[in-house]
Amino acid sequence: MRHKNILYLIRRTLAYTISTLISLTCLFPLVWMIFASFKKKAEVLATPLRILPEEWQMGNFRVVIQNPQRPLLDAMFMTFLVAASAVVLSLLINMMAAYVFARMEIYGKKLIWSYCITTMYVPGITILITSFLVVHKLQMLNTFWVLLIPGLAGGYAIFFFRQFFLNLPNSLEDAARIDGCGRFGIFWRIFIPMSTTPMVVQGAGVFLGYWNSFLWPSITITNNKTLYQIMPVIRSMQTDYGAEYGRIMAATCLAVIPPILLFVIFQKYIVKGVYLSGLK
Amino acid sequence: MAKKTENYKYTSVQRKEMIVGYLMLLPAVVLITIFVIIPFIMAVQKSFYEWNFYKDDVWVGIQNFRRILRNKSFQRAVVNAFKFVLILVPTQIIIQFSFAHTLRDLNTKFTNMVKMLIYIPGTIAGIIAGIIFMFIFEFKGGLINQLVVAMGLERIAFKTNRFWAIFSIAVPTIWLGLGGGTILNFAGLINIPTEFYEAASIDGASGFHKLIYITIPQMRNIFVLQCIGMTTGTLQMFEIPMMMTGGAPRESTLTPMLYIYNGFRNAGGNMGDTISGALLMMIIIAIINSFVFTIIKSEKSIEG
Incomplete structure (x- = not known):
């Protein structure tokens, strides 16, 4: 019996140690990025290896922020504006549609449903070039709208919310009906307040998608500096600074703050969301 | 529209509600149409033409598919x-x-x-x-190569060696x-x-x-x-x-x-x-x- 206990103890200690090590390894690239951002140019790729910066200096941050060619903070602000607007609008648009699909009887519902849902099977790769042609025809290139609008509605988001609405009790509508609430009123006053978790999950996903997007902004915003988005800016900094990784790492340090902050704030919901989307 | 009013399955209240329903679907349907369905149809159509941003479309049938394959x-x-x-x-x-x-x-x-x-x-x-990871895998002073050299091995060229190139994408x-x-x-x-x-x-x-x-x-x-x-x-x-x-x-x-x-x-x-x-x-x-x-x-x- 005692032998077994010791074995169990060893196994558990080992499990704790391995898990801790993996977690730290996961964070290591980020820590390495932060260290590098404070290092002087000569230290960053120096031999012998230097782990901590000799002196924590802000020079790299100053340079990347003040780069007149690539206004980093402006780009971060603009990206934030686009992403935040996208969260609000896409939640509203997709949830309205999902509500109709889940709760209302309308003529042609099945047809419209499959029309919306099949878009899940069209990969972005397939329509990249022709989407560009479409926004070009609509004269949306180099405007705020080309960043915001094309990604708003999506089959997956509608599917996700419909699934959630289907599981809410039917009595919700009946009670509201008696109070004389219209359909939109029911949606607005009852369904939206009840959907905090899926809204945070989906909203965080939309925000990350917009914040991290590279391809679309890099081909649609070419000559309007005020609309530059963060990822294309970071990518061009790589060409600007070459192997001066201290500078680049300072820029990436700033660029990962919003997504990480968002995750830390809504952590509980997002982890729950992984369950929600995975365990249907 | 005409078909809808002829449909006796639904009561007048339900029909009124339907209008609200269509209005709630409208933004999603319009956006999906403009930014997914139309680009998709265009992609199918354009795949049968030889064209670029400066040149007009020339019908080539399935030539493009043959060429790409x-x-x-x-x-x-x-x-x-x-x-x-x-x-x-x-x-x-x-x-x-x-x-x-x-x-x-x-x-x-x-x-x-x-x-x-x-x-x-x-x-x-x-x-x-x-x-x-480019920074970590950097050839000269990157972290991995520093450790590799410290162990007395040869530097890894992550970009020019087939195996390590795949590795550097996988990590x-x-x-x-x-x-x-x-x-x-x-x-x-x-x-x-x-x-x-x-x-x-x-x-x-x-x-x-x-x-x-x-x-x-x-x-x-x-x-x-x-x-x-x-x-x-x-x-x-x-x-x-x-x-x-x-x-x-x-x-x-x-x-x-x-x-x-x-x-x-x-x-x-x-x-x-x-x-x-x-x-x-x-x-x-x-x-x-x-x-x-x-x-x-x-x-x-x-x-x-």
Whole structure:
């Protein structure tokens, strides 16, 4: 019996140690990025290896922020504006549609449903070039709208919310009906307040998608500096600074703050969301 | 419209409500039409033309498809994509499952902390992950090569060696996916009823037997789900290969998405080729999806 206990103890200690090590390894690239951002140019790729910066200096941050060619903070602000607007609008648009699909009887519902849902099977790769042609025809290139609008509605988001609405009790509508609430009123006053978790999950996903997007902004915003988005800016900094990784790492340090902050704030919901989307 | 009013199935109140319903659907339907359906129809149509941004369309029938199927770079890109699927999908599932399994019986506070820490990289963009790992894999003064040299070995040329080029793409990809995948696996493991294990213990089953006969079969749906997601994701890999290797060496890490992006960038080339390549990728992805869905459906019908 005692032998077994010791074995169990060893196994558990080992499990704790391995898990801790993996977690730290996961964070290591980020820590390495932060260290590098404070290092002087000569230290960053120096031999012998230097782990901590000799002196924590802000020079790299100053340079990347003040780069007149690539206004980093402006780009971060603009990206934030686009992403935040996208969260609000896409939640509203997709949830309205999902509500109709889940709760209302309308003529042609099945047809419209499959029309919306099949878009899940069209990969972005397939329509990249022709989407560009479409926004070009609509004269949306180099405007705020080309960043915001094309990604708003999506089959997956509608599917996700419909699934959630289907599981809410039917009595919700009946009670509201008696109070004389219209359909939109029911949606607005009852369904939206009840959907905090899926809204945070989906909203965080939309925000990350917009914040991290590279391809679309890099081909649609070419000559309007005020609309530059963060990822294309970071990518061009790589060409600007070459192997001066201290500078680049300072820029990436700033660029990962919003997504990480968002995750830390809504952590509980997002982890729950992984369950929600995975365990249907 | 006329058809709707003729429909006696619905009462007048319901018909009034229907208008509200259509209005609520309108924004989503309009946006999907303009930014997905129309581009898709255009893609199909344009794949039969030879054209680019400066030249008018010339009808060429299925010439584009023929050309793209014979195009060495595109062939290579598709083969590479499947190579990445074969490498990355099993590796990631094994890592994520093993890690979740390790975490399974540990203290809840501890596992919550671990889950939070490992998910942080999941919020980071492919572009940034690419830059960070380029820095770590840098030939001269990068962290890995410094350690390699310190151990008395030769520096690794991550960009010019075929094996290491694939490795340098695999590592950031695994890094980005680890958190979400582990959390998903962990949730699946926790949902397995403990009675199964208790019964097995009474029968004298070893830990290994429990893993093979209870845990893995119970996790099947999650594995299948991960398989679909990862496969379609890997076939469309773009940002990390672009950052890490740009397709080098000799197109051995060129992905279909990268090929299409390069085609788009080359504004003087034939866009028809590129678009027909993009359509072929969609067909491949759709086939894989429907294949896996049929497997799941037949499973469910057996169970139900």
